[in-house]
Amino acid sequence: MMSFRVDQMSEPRRRIIQFIKNNGSSSMSELASFLDISGEGVRQHLLQLEKEGWVTRHSENNGVGRPVLQYRLTTAGEHLFEKNYDHLTIEVLDTLANSLGEEAVKHLLSAMIESRIVQWEPKLKGLPTDERLNVLKDFYKKDDSFMEIENKNHTYSLIERNCPFHNVALQRPILCSVSVSVLTHLLGCTVKREKRLQNGDGCCVFQVLLDEPVGENTPRVIIEDE
Secondary structure (H helix, E strand, C coil): CCCCHHHHHCHHHHHHHHHHHHHHHEEHHHHHHCCCCCCCHHHHHHHHHHHCCCCEEEEECCCCCEEEEEEEECHHCCCCCCCCHHHHHHHHHHHHHHHHHHHHHHHHHHHHHHHHHHHHHHHHCCHHHHHHHHHHHHHHCCCCCEEEEEEECCEEEEEEEECCCCCHHHHHHHHHHHHHHHHCCCCCEEEEEEHHHHCCCCCEEEEEEEEEECCCCCCCCCCCCC
């Protein structure tokens, strides 16, 4: 699913957001002059942008007269502009592997897995399998509409249609071992991916093999077979 971008906004609001981005913050009068529209027109656009969470206002005292209201982008507003987090994540993984070796990458993955297990175990305690799977629908994102549970003849699968790590996973599939490992340890049985987004399958399907329980000696990091 593509994120909402600044170029998808109406022209006046796009220009307001871009002006604030270029200047750090802007007053209503500065924006009115830049857009060549009335102060009331700018105010209405800013109210809507504020309501949608793209901008926020704050008072700025320049030492002369009354404080001036300035508008700046929120964190969500900053994300209207393209970011390159995927490249940074890949660079971090590669630098770690090149500098400290593959074992260091496994230690990092192990720490990520442990953190997620600690986070999710209390939520699943005492629940039957179907209820645990229902809770795990939020594994990637709360109220994830792209994650569903399939139950065919008491064989369960978790189906994810919008992996948030897709671009990174395409180039560094070892990252997917985190999901497989955490699900295996939380559910207490083998979890295997039958389908993969990076293989062009259109979704990731994690099959839950209830008849293959895992024990305490199962490695924390489970590297998938290619």
